[in-house]
Amino acid sequence: GAGVSQSPSNKVTEKGKDVELRCDPISGHTALYWYRQRLGQGLEFLIYFQGNSAPDKSGLPSDRFSAERTGESVSTLTIQRTQQEDSAVYLCASSRNSERGYGYTFGSGTRLTVV
């Protein structure tokens, strides 16, 4: 597609439940990123995928968070046993690795609310 697509756009879940967030990057973009944006705060890096290389997971806040990506396609971010502090907007972005200085294209995000 023309842009980065994220689904669902909104998700309300009960504390303790698992959630799965999806990101469809722009076709041909080998790099994919997940960020978290808490209310009134900046973007917090979570995880980065580049082609078939091992992902950079240095930003994942706990072992309840995990992400998968197969090749250069869709990525899913999974949060297990959700907590109220997980409530945030989760943003996905993609980029062409050969143009690492050319900025990233962001999706509109998934707003997660844990009640």
Next chain:
Amino acid sequence: AQSVTQLDSQVPVFEEAPVELRCNYSSSVSVYLFWYVQYPNQGLQLLLKYLSGSTLVKGINGFEAEFNKSQTSFHLRKPSVHISDTAEYFCAVLRYGGATNKLIFGTGTLLAVQP
């Protein structure tokens, strides 16, 4: 490690007045610099970027930024703001030449344009 500092969390300004949003970064290696804008309830949009060459960079919507290597700054400016410029502005840094190219964001500055 690299970091990005946006000293002003909120900048109120009257319509048609000039504005400067400050951004300072710390990095021991070469970097690319970006400004993103986030309008209310929308995703992030690239405003402008500095990769190399002229230190004065022009972006969309009449914004410009100047890269100052000695002061490690990348302040964003607009000579005359409009009500429609009300948004959150994020400065970001990408270190190049390393193993990963994750974008590190500042905490954002809310530009509030008043009539």
